[in-house]
Amino acid sequence: MSRDGQKIDRRKFLKGAAVGAAAVSSTAISNAQDQESADHQHAPSDIALRVKALETVLTEKNLVDPSVLDEVVDRYENRIGPQNGAKVVAKAWVDSDYKARLLDDGTAAIGELDLLGTEGEHMVVVENTAEVHNLVVCTLCSCYPWPTLGLPPTWYKSSAFRARAVIEPRAVLREFGLEVSDETEIRVWDSTAEMRYLVLPRRPEGAEDMNESELADVVTRDSMIGVAIL
């Protein structure tokens, strides 16, 4: 611990972080929101330079191949995202056999669609019903099923969501505009091990005539985390 503490001081990081926090505070509405602003990616200005420096030095030492980094960025910006999870959900809505397999063994059923991968090797799918509403969180870090949902939004990684989802899920859902009745059971899934969770939302009313691909278009990221219904 102390060894790392000294390293931090040596890199003058604290100075940079303090500058960033002060800049954020001037635009924050209240003290309570200062932390949320920090969660919101307002970085100290020198972070971009530091990232560039590390990448450049590692590249010059042949420890990093920038084209590999380009590929990673492209993958998550353009190819992996909630549209993948939406395919899983839409298929489950139109194919009851697939839905049964999906709820029984999420990993195998999502594997059928070739949508497993880093941070989504072991998948569990939990179904919303008239009686049960599911909500996914990771209180310890920000674990999230990357292959099916992409990288998590900032609010999912925020201190407020990580802290509150397990102690007051109904208040959290209310902030997302979702009022869950007292009779409905809420299940909060805290992703503490290697399983990653995907919520199977209820099929919206009025979507009876839609085909699988049209259905996939109505499935939202938030509905697969459990902070929205369709």
Next chain:
Amino acid sequence: MNSIHDMGGMHGFGPIVVEVDEPVFHEEWEGRAYALSIGWFPASQYKEWGGFRHNLEKIPPKDYLNMSYYERWFFVNEQKAMQLGLVTEEELNNGNADPNYLMPQLEPHPDSSLGPGRLDLEINAKFENGGVVRAKEINGRAHNRLPRYVRGKTGTIISDNGIYALQDTNEKDEQPYDDPQHVYTVRFSSEELWGNASHGNDFIYLDLWESYLEFA
């Protein structure tokens, strides 16, 4: 370790702020920092995420809270690169590699070779579905996946997810243990975790390694 990363149940963070139409990466550096963590992971000598996570957890709380997610990721990789002698502070300050710098011979990393994934091993399960268990009090300084808010609390096993190597680290953020165990999903009532003022229809599920649990 007991630090700020273990946030479940804390108060005082205010409302959840949602950014509409949020981009995957807000600025270019976020994407590069993320890709460095993924693409450069092996050379950084974190064979597994446990060591990476432990380094995130060791960021002092006041700094942890002032950093964004990708700042934390970048910060621990930058630290690790210097700690291992792969880069020097001077090189980072100059923004270029020193051609005369001699790279150190790195010792083989002691991490377990079992990996984080599900293992095809035959090990008897200590608990069965429907069993009532209590999460142990584990307060080590190293990395574990047992949040404070369930320690000492009683829940019910609802599924056995199979065998996974324990992902805990030692205090040096290494994962030297080959300790495969069953991982169970345990259901806790909100009332058990947070007291009688909680909603009686709220339940919290956690995936917990067998060694975190005891018969209640």
